[in-house]
Structures are given as C-alpha cells and as structure tokens.
Amino acid sequence: MSGGPSAGPPQAGPHPLGGSTDVPGGRGAPSPRPFVDFDKVWLAYNEDLLAQGTFAVEDISLQLQEGEFIAIVGPSGCGKSTFMKLTTGLKMPSRGSIHIGGQPVTGPLKISGMAFQAPSLLPWRTTIDNVLLPLEIVEPYRSNFKSKRREYEAKARDLLKSVGLGGYEDKFPWQLSGGMQQRASICRALVHEPKMLLLDEPFGALDAFTREELWCTLRDLQAAQKFNVILVTHDLRESVFLADTVYVMSRSPGRIVVQRQIDLPRPRDLEITYTPAFTDIVHELRGHIGAIRKVGVAVPQ
Amino acid sequence: MKMSKSLERWSPFILLAIILLLWQFVVMLFSIPDYIFPSPWQIAQQFVEFSGPLLEAAWKTFWVTMLGFALAIVVGVLLGFLVGSSRTAYAALYPLLVAFNAVPKAAVVPILVVWFGIGLGPGVLTAFLISFFPITVNIATGLATLEPELEDVLRVLGAHRWDVLVKVGLPRSMPYFYGSLKIAITLAFVGTVLAEMTAGDSGIGYLMQTAGSQQRMPLAFAGLVTIGAMAMAMYEFFSWIEKRTTGWAHRGSNAT
DSSP states (O other), X not given: OOOXXXXXXXXXXOOTTGGGGGSTTOSSSOOSSOSEEEEEEEEOSSHHHHHHTOOSEEEEEEEEOTTOEEEEEOOTTSSHXXXXXXXXXXXXXXXXXXXETTEEOOSOOTTEEEEESSOOOOTTSOHHHHHHXXXXXXXXXXXXHHHHHHHHHHHHHHHHHHTTOTTOTTSOGGGSOHHHHHHHHHHHHXXXXXXXXXXXXXXXXXXXXXXXXXXHHHHHHHXXXXXXEEEEESOHHHHHHHOXXXXXXXXXXXXXXXXXXXXXXXXXXXXXXXXXXXXXXXXXHHHHHHHHHHHHHHSOO | OHHHXXXXXXXXXXXXXXXHHHHHHHHHHTTOOTTTSOOHHHHHHHHHHTHHHXXXXXXXXXXXXXXXXXXXXXXXXXXXXXXXXXXXXXXXXXXXXXXXXXXXXXHHHHHHHHHHOSSHHHHHHHHHHHHXXXXXXXXXXXXXXXXXXXXXXXXXXXXXXXXXXXIIIHHHHHHXXXXXXXXXXXXXXXXXXXXXXXXXXXXXXXXXHHHHHTTOHHHHHHHHXXXXXXXXXXXXXXXXXXXXXXXXXXXXXXXO
C-alpha cells in the first residue's frame, strides 16, 4: 500500500498560490522563509466576544517548513478546530497575522484540503464521484472538468488505489466500511493536489486496528507526495507516530503551551510505538496535558 | 419465509376484503336502511349505475387537483429553496408560513369564491394552498441540515453558496422532497373536494354534496370511494418515483 506517488508531486499542479515552490532549497535545513507562519494570532468569534476579551485561541505563534507534518493535541474545547479554520482562511484572525506561502491569508485557501472525523461522503455519489467533487469546484480544474474528466478520473482512481481502495471506486459510500469511507474522505481532500492537508481528528471514530492501518496510509501518502499536514487529534500516540513536531494546546483560551520536536527516524514502522523512546515522548507529552488540567481546575469559575 | 413475503404483499387486499365483508354483514344483520349507512354491495351497484357521471366528476376533480398540485410544487420548491438557503428568509418567512398553514382552508374557500367566482379557480387554489406547505418545509429542511464540515470542505475550495446548494443541498433534499409529494398529493385532493363541496358546480365534491342533499347516501359513498382510490393511486405513483430516483436514501429496504 506504500505504493507509488499516484497523483504526482504536489508542485506539478498549477496552484493559485504555488509561488512558494520555487524557493530554492526550501527543504532540509531550517528554511529562511517558513511555509506557514502564524505570528501572534488571536481570534474572537464575534465583535461581542472581542469586546469582552474572550478569545477562542490566544497568541498562537508557529512556523511550518515546507513538507512538515505537525500535530496539535489538547483536550476538547481547546480551539483546535478554530486553528484549522484560521489556517484554511475560513476565519480571519482578530489580532496578529497569518502568512502562507509567503503571502498574507485573505480568504479561503484553495491550496488546502480538509478531512474530518465524519467522512461526510455524499450518499448519492459513488466513491470515485465523491473524490472528484473538489475538482468540480476548485479552479483551475473547474473550467476544464468536462473536457478533461477522463484524465482526472484516472488520477483519482490511482489515488484511491494507493490507499487500498482499488476495486471499490464505483461502490456507494454506504457499501464501504467506516475505515474505507475515511480513506475515501482523505482522497477527496487530496485530489486537487493541495500543498496542505488539514485533518481534524480524522481517525477518532475508528477502531484501534483500523486506526493504526490508516496511520500507515497517511504516513505513506505524505512520504510520497510531501504535502504539509496539520493533524488535530486527541491521541498522543497518533501525534508522536506521525508528526515531525507536536504542539500541545491548553483549554479555553486555546494557547500553545509546548512545542516538541519528534526526532524518531523515518520511515517509522508501527513497531516503533512499542519502543521505550516512543513511549517516553508520549509520557512526557501526557505530563504536559496533565499539568494543564490541574491549572484548569485551579482557575475559579 | 416465502409464505410470509407473499402474505405481506397481499395483506392490504386481504384486510380490505375482510372489512368489506364485515361491513356488509353488519348492515344486513341490523338491516340498516341505505339512506343512513349503505352496504358495500349497494355502493357497488351505484358505481355501475352512475359510472358515467362518476367518471366525469372524477376526471374533473383529478385535473383540478393536478393543476393545484403543480402550482404547489413550483411555489413550494421555490419557497423551500429560499427559506432553506438564507437565514434571514427563514427568520422572516417561517412564522408567517406556519400561521398561514394553521388557517382552516374551509374558511378560505368562501373568500376565494368572492374573488374568483364559482368554478375552477377556488378548486385549484384550495388544492394549492393546502398542499404547498409540506413541500416547502421538506425542501427547507433538506437544505438547512447540511453538515457544516462538508460546507467547510467545499468553501475552502472557493465554492460559492450556489455551488454548495446545487452540488450538495438539492440532491440531499430530494428524498425529503419526494416524501413530501406523497403527503401533498393526498392533501391536494382534500382541498379540491372541499372547494367543490362548498362552491363547486362539478366534480366529485359537488356530486357528493348533491347526492347527500337528496338523501342518496349510496351515491355519496361511491364518491368517497372514488376520491380515496384516486389519492391512493397517486400516492403509490409518487412513492414509486421516489424509490426509482432516490434509492440511495432507502438502502435499508432494497440494499444490493
């Protein structure tokens, strides 16, 4: 399943914001210009909350290098989903600024793909048609979707095959298991070759075995296509296994309290999750979350 | 297994036969006069005797209902689209629609007669007024219950409201729409007959009204049966269309 780079390298696609790809030597050693740059970002959901000084996330500063895989963990209600809305440009920060690909974010970012805990596939479309849906909407695919449908479909079929859904392309979502639906949902997020994949607890509703299978699927996809991943999760093992950097967020207001580099060598095998080095990191991060909890209780309501 | 399947299929007819037999038996046992409560047999005789006028009246009622129903589909879908796709329209329109729907349509018919006179107008309009509401509510529900995650997925890609409505909202609301058609068509028949009874000069409602005033109960009952049969046939027709077009929403019963 660690199959070929089906959909081609991301920079091959004509991206609206693809300008950053031509930065020479963008990968490897710390690049001078990060791909995603959050500079002291605060967000209140509306004017009233802003006036009261109630923020969903506070003072978020983080940088992503091109191709980096980060995970954000924290208790529920810590503003992780808000973070996703900020990164995709669905919400504008109340204070601070966000730059992606060297440009300030001013609106929905087409170079990102999203997947959530619920696969939310459309039941009246087959799996392949579900995966093709973004291409019917996003430019530049949209304008030539009808004439190039064959080509796009072949590409989508390759993508589905690479996540182990070969032979299921023409089935309807309800004929697939939960794990397969989630794979299809991730394919839908990737079909327009985004430079950034945003996942909001994508494996939260799956059983432990299926979840670990999908970890490997995601790991292989990312290794092949080198897109950025921002993974929001509750699961510490998941975050340590997959990410290059783990950020721990505190609960309301959402703040980043810890940034932890994960230096485990890649490619990582599932076996690594049973090594002491791995469990030590998980334990350490767990300690931070525990600390947040205690502080949270101490604050008078 | 096979036995119970075929029993299930024939059960409505078996039940109907039992009821008719019981009805006939009770009427005969207590020798109830036909101007109070006619027996099925007497009603059947009326069908044969008055088949001409009954058919003519049924045809009239049928297409008046269809006109009103067609109007209800157009207006109902447009209103539902408006209410379901815009919060402001929802807030503004919904209370009014509910209030309007609660008005007894029998009270509206005399007003329609004043405006449109005796004849087609009141029938079509009553059928329309009584049946557009479920269509509106169902379309609006289908559109308004979009998963927010899916909307985010599409909005990030630069989807306009219109894209989301056409690609996701409308197909999603189709099962609701067909479900509402089944209810609306039976209501439309009620509306037409209501108008015909209060202010008609033809149709089943008028026929029943006349028969009733002449103490010809068997004929009035024949009219009732005709209406019931027409509504049932149309209901079956729409549920057949529903199964054909939105099978994905009924996968429990006919899964592959």
